[in-house]
Amino acid sequence: MRMAKGVEWALHTLLNLDMIGGGPVGSGQLAEAHGLSASYLNKQLQLLARAQLVVSVPGPRGGFRLARPLEAITLLDVVEAIEGGTQLFQCTEIRCCGKIGELSPPPTGVCAVNAAMRRAEQAWRQALADQSLADIRVELDGTPMVRQIVRSALT
Amino acid sequence: MRMAKGVEWALHTLLNLDMIGGGPVGSGQLAEAHGLSASYLNKQLQLLARAQLVVSVPGPRGGFRLARPLEAITLLDVVEAIEGGTQLFQCTEIRCCGKIGELSPPPTGVCAVNAAMRRAEQAWRQALADQSLADIRVELDGTPMVRQIVRSALT
């Protein structure tokens, strides 16, 4: 079980978009900034656009720009935009199959195993929702001249 | 991103092993209990045996039995036994690649994005570690005659 690489790409790219500020930036430039595949990064940016985290501008001088300030974008927003809203643990209801399933009466409540796993997953989602990209930007600002580097790399 | 199906199989199977109690049960019987593939469940049980959650008994009348009471088995134990101890978010250090990587000085601390994702993952692992299989058994005991059904299905 591993998170899609696109999540990492999206997070760094969103931070770069904020560092630049202003007009839209093409996926090609954003990819060169970190040595990524432009086409595949574009795919991830399309997912972010569908989730309304960025807005896409077609045509020359087009590209992507942030749809909201970083304060209004949580880690959960990005993860769900890239990965989709699916659950980590997907209950197959095997309690209803096989000999035990045949001998048991039709279950009424939620599977106890599923409930326990969802509780843990909920803690994860909550921790993701509690951190915004602005919080990460604060840590990044500790390193010197980040903004200048990003701006010179993306122009 | 989806958790391996084997985690669900392992959790239900561990609970069944406790309901039965006593002697070892073969993977074939455990698989029939929920209509699973015996060979593949056996693979998962081998992973549980390596993690010392169950002990395997070879030969006829052999099988698997719990190595510890359910109180001493957490959800995290099972997840890590099946999935391995790998992180959900694996940082590729793309901050060191591309134009930004070339222009930036060699980074000293941990990547801020990675740190934030690990914090959330830590919350998940903690929530998994806080729940033992005995807690799930308590919920299961609410449903009537679970033990009799499991025992009659596994004999």
Add this chain to the structure above:
DNA sequence: GAAGGTATACTCGGATAACAGCTGTCCGAGTACATAAGG
């Protein structure tokens, strides 16, 4: 009748294919700009 050896059947254990989803790439649709022609 008892002891020992042997064959057997049943289990785990690991090595081997089949499938799905992530990863990466390509080409078409659409748009803003630049250019050139006409009034």
Add this chain to the structure above:
DNA sequence: CCTTATGTACTCGGACAGCTGTTATCCGAGTATACCTTC
């Protein structure tokens, strides 16, 4: 000189292969049991 039509180049957007990891299966190694032979 200003306006307008047109061509062009650059962008997003979605459709198309490749590859890693999960899912599923099969066969060999090892052992307790049952049986048969022998004393």
